[in-house]
Amino acid sequence: MIDVTDFLTEAPSAFREKTGEQLREHAAQALTRARRRSTTLTDAVADEDLVRQHSKLMSPLVWDLAHIGSQEELWLVRDVGGREPLRPDIDDLYDAFRHPRADRPSLPLLGPAEARRYVGEVRAKAFEVLERAPLEGSRLTEAAFAFGMITQHEQQHDETMLATHQLRKGEPALHAPAPPGARSGPLPAEVLVPAGSFLMGTSVEPWALDNERPAHEVGVGAFFIDTTPVTNGAYTEFLESGGYDQRRWWSDAGWEYRTAHDIGAPRFWRREADGWWRTRFGVDERVPAEQPVVHVSFHEAEAYAAWAGKRLPTEREWEKAARFDPATGRSRRYPWGDEEPTAEHANLGQAHLSPAAAGAYPAGASALGVHQLIGDVWEWTSSDFHGYPGFVAFPYREYSEVFFGPEYKVLRGGSFGTDAAAVRGTFRNWDYPIRRQIFAGFRCARDASGV
Template identity: 70%
Template sequence: MTGLGAEQLRTHAAEHLLRARDRSVTLTDAVDDDDLVRQHSPLMSPLVWDLAHVGNQEELWLVRDVGRREPVRADIDELYDAFKHARSTRPTLPLLGPAEARGYVREVRDKVLDVLDTASFDGNRLTRHAFAFGMVAQHEQQHDETMLATHQLRVGAPVLQAPEPPAPRAPLAAREVLVPAGEFTMGTSTEPWALDNERPAHPSYTDAFVIDAGCVTYGEYLRFVEAGGYDQARWWSAAGWRHVREAGLTGPKYLTRDGDRWLRTRFGSVEPVREDEPVTHVCFYEAEAYAAWAGKRLPTETEWEKAARFDPATGRSRRYPWGDDDPGTEHANLGQRHLRAAPAGAYPAGASPLGVQQLIGDVWEWTASDFLPYPGFQVFPYAEYSQVFFGPDYKVLRGGSFGTDQVACRGTFRNWDYPIRRQIFAGFRCARDARPDEVA
């Protein structure tokens, strides 16, 4: 993208904005107006709030800031400020109704495309490489994934459809992969649309470690459940055990036991659990406990990124596990093309140089790390995107899910959430320290 001319940048930005909007429309048109304004869980906003919110952010950054145009609806800024109103209280606000919200986002988008037609991309940092347009496209896609999670929480008949993900090409060549000790370059200083928490690139060191070649599957995780893992404090951290007891957790979210089999509710359908599919909708504490039960641990964020990006043949860090090219359908399960994670081994073309598979897409992967700034971090363009979340309250997730769009997913992309969250499309893989005989 750094070598694109102005007209190519215009086309590139427009494609991402339009794809995000098409997805927003799909997710909101799939349900009736009653479903749009209903709060399906106190953890989530009504779908109609998300729709108007992405339009409001687009207006603030692209119409008013980049375009220097008159406001479309300055009177609603406070209603759609995510930091002023908790999700649980948003249904009580005088929100735009479905028809009004749809009209608003259309009007804003028309003005944005007009701004894009005449924008200069060689000015300040906000407009250089069309960053602000990329930031807004990423923001909308992030809310699209949030809306997809709301669809999973809603009660009712299925309303979303998608083909099944590909079947595994072959079994994983190895269950674990050794990652050698040494430095690698973590983060980025060159990715044009990378967000502030991904920056800057910096050297980072790891001792030798071993990481799972694939994510932990339902079949593997349910062995932990059936072995009484949720009833034994020894596998859990003190905070995790307290949460399990208080929340009454007995297994992954959306699963129920039916005699000798497990059933899963997925976007309105009830189906037998697929044992070869990555376990999804588990919180950090559950991932941490399973890893302890398996005699392993969760990888640190640094270990995860090294496994995903480091190429031992060249010593450089790639944009993605498979190389520097943008994700193709052969590389990863992204963008809501499918409505579930793919089985282990489904994307061999997306493997890292070391042979770790499905690091991008399928499920967000919990890491052991708190969400903290990199050395040399600088806020851009606003503190509320990353800085206010730094600290021990949030754990880092990496890699993206089947509901993450490629514009919001890179080898350097960082996600974060509370360790108790389960409504997100999150799973994990395990790691362990390398034994002396493995590195000799």
């Protein structure tokens, strides 16, 4: 019998073994991959689509593009590099806290050609800084943290731009191969996660953001968690049973939201004479029963869980199911182990334009046998977004701390639109519980008293 409390540890990071030049190369590759994706998302449509606001929930694509460059200039060129500002006159335009998304189309934004030129100039300066900057001596430069932070920022906006593509009208602009089907045999419906302590969060992952820190021991009671995210097929049973019309499954806030907005199915779904259909990046298709449900709010996920006789997992339950290795008592970097994600582990990076079938990534299962915890769909948890014990805002309060509180729910695991650089076993996302345009799904849990 392993006494986990005797040696609670987390996985060492591969960064610790990299030399300075290897870190520079790693950072350069990550930045380049992010920019390649930004270019794909903005070059896929005409300029008039770039400046149009496709939904008041989202910025025009051209705002996201220039904002990416503005943040890179602020942190890499000016702060780390100590260089003269390129465009101090646009700092205010691209400050996300000054201008709500709905108001951004009315601002004197850079046009598509000027925005592309600007981000190109900033990137050239950033690479000059990367070549010369000491990767030690301060928290901002240690292990190339600032470059990792900007990489993650760009990838997060790339996922936001991908969501904007889902909201735009017209012919499909993006294309990708279909995701894989199920590659594992029949899976159990749920997995038992034993009671006990584990190490949550991280103190050693160099590119981890402030809300992932520090590592801290938490105790979790025994619980069962779904082996895979809830599928469209399972969710359809909730729909067909009248789940959206039965008040008993919904919280007060959920029922108020559902009735006020006349919500009767996941976003982008519609019912036809021959069944349920959806629109996915401009393509109309039958809802695939085997894929995880996506574009559901926290309220919808919570109602489904109640209907199924379960509940949503807490954030600590989700992370224990994802990271805890009962054979060693250690918390892994990823569900499958410590190595970086590959196409065999998870559906990430916009390689496909939808979730993959449940059971499609057996190589990505956790030590406890839970599948698809990384990639496919962000997973709603029941937890509000708060800092961990010992939290310290870094490098600025506006990244995490200003969002702490009961207004936001935590999501975990990343989606098919999340890049590997912007997700790991400790990564935390958050959003309003009403959000449905994001690539969010869920899995259920239930107590296992006496186990």
